[in-house]
Each structure stands twice: as structure tokens, then as C-alpha cells.
Amino acid sequence: LLGVGSGPRLLTLFSKAPPTEYFPPSPGPTPTDAAVDRWRLATIAQHLAPGAPVTFYGDEVGLYGGDVVFARAPMWWDDLLDPVTKSPRYRNEFFALIEWLNRLRAKYAALREGISRPVLHDPEHKVLAFARALPGDEVIVVINYGDAKHEVQLTAGKAGQLVALMSP
Numbered sequence: 051l052l053g054v055g056s057g058p059r060l061l062t063l064f065s066k067a068p069p070t071e072y073f074p075p076s077p078g079p080t081p082t083d084a085a086v087d088r089w090r091l092a093t094i095a096q097h098l099a100p101g102a103p104v105t106f107y108g109d110e111v112g113l114y115g116g117d118v119v120f121a122r123a124p125m126w127w128d129d130l131l132d133p134v135t136k137s138p139r140y141r142n143e144f145f146a147l148i149e150w151l152n153r154l155r156a157k158y159a160a161l162r163e164g165i166s167r168p169v170l171h172d173p174e175h176k177v178l179a180f181a182r183a184l185p186g187d188e189v190i191v192v193i194n195y196g197d198a199k200h201e202v203q204l205t206a207g208k209a210g211q212l213v214a215l216m217s218p
Contacts, residue, residue: 052092053106059121060106061114064088078116086112090147091195097151098182098191100166110148112141154216158182160189175200 053060062078064085081089089109097103107113108125115121126137128145155161164182169190171178176196182189190206 051104051106052096053109053121057121059113059115060092060109061085061089061112062116062121064092065114078114078120081112081114089144091193093147094151095193097148097155098161098189099180100164100182103151103155105148110145112139112144114139158187158189160184160187164189169204170202172200172202177202179204 057063058078061081062085065079065081066085093105093109108123111126111128113123113126115123126140128140128142160182164184164187167181167183169179169181170192175194175198177192177194177200179190179192179202182191190204192202192204194200
């Protein structure tokens with residue numbers, strides 16, 4: 051679980067706002083682009099690493115908030131007809147990412163049940179790779195947690211075997 055209801059939401063924490071901006075009770079600052087990137091990376095890592103991913107309600111649509119009162123705000127729904135009650139801050143791309151990650155976990159048993167092993171750690175370029183494997187099935191996850199693009203070369207699969215690249 052990346053976020054909990056007893057403090058600021060994950061997206062608010064990733065905005066790196068000083069606590070005085072959301073204490074006393076306030077919704078906190080509007081999330082920055084950097085906060086959105088951090089949320090996306092944390093969510094991807096959580097869904098592809100060992101264990102069962104748990105999304106605190108509302109994180110999948112970009113809900114943010116400062117303290118307990120705002121962190122436990124009502125869910126934002128996309129299908130509300132009344133523009134007054136429908137939040138303009140609902141993030142379809144957040145929901146689409148969670149759905150994509152859940153489909154990947156459903157499709158590849160190794161992502162649900164496979165053992166994990168390190169494949170690459172390059173702290174200089176901020177690139178991390180790990181494998182999730184079951185007998186006869188392996189998924190390699192490569193995560194770039196830096197700001198620059200990097201080419202990564204890994205030995206994957208067997209000669210003549212299809213190797214797929216996927217990205218959200």
C-alpha cells in the first residue's frame with residue numbers, strides 16, 4: 051500500500067510541499083508534473099514487484115489531499131453528469147495506467163507468482179532491472195528512475211524466442 055488515509059495522500063507527498071501548506075486542514079497544493087511522474091513510477095514498480103498491489107481509494111484517479119480530512123475526501127467519479135459535483139481534476143491517464151498494469155498482472159502469471167531476481171542496477175544512470183520468473187516463463191522489468199533516457203542492453207530469452215517490449 052503506497053498511500054494511507056491517516057496522512058497526506060501519495061500525490062500530495064510527492065509534490066514536496068512543506069507541511070505548512072496543508073496543515074492546518076487544507077487540500078494541499080495542486081500536484082506538480084514531477085509529483086505525477088513520481089506517482090506513476092511508484093505505481094508501476096508496486097504493480098510489477100513481488101506482492102499484491104493495493105491502491106488506496108482515489109489514488110487511481112489522481113485524488114490528492116493534505117491532512118486526514120482532505121486525504122479521505124469523497125471519491126471522484128468520471129461518470130457524474132452534474133458538472134458541479136464532477137471533479138475537473140479526475141485523471142483518466144491514472145486510471146488507464148492502473149487498468150493496464152492489472153491486465154499485465156492477469157496476463158503474465160510470473161508477475162503474480164514468480165520469484166524475483168535482480169538483473170541490473172546502474173545507480174549512475176538511475177536504471178534498475180529485475181526479473182519475475184516461473185518455470186518456462188520470465189518477465190524482465192526495466193525501470194528508469196532518472197530524468198534522462200538511456201539505452202539498456204540485456205540478454206533476454208533464447209535464440210528464436212519472441213521478446214516483447216511494453217511501456218505504458
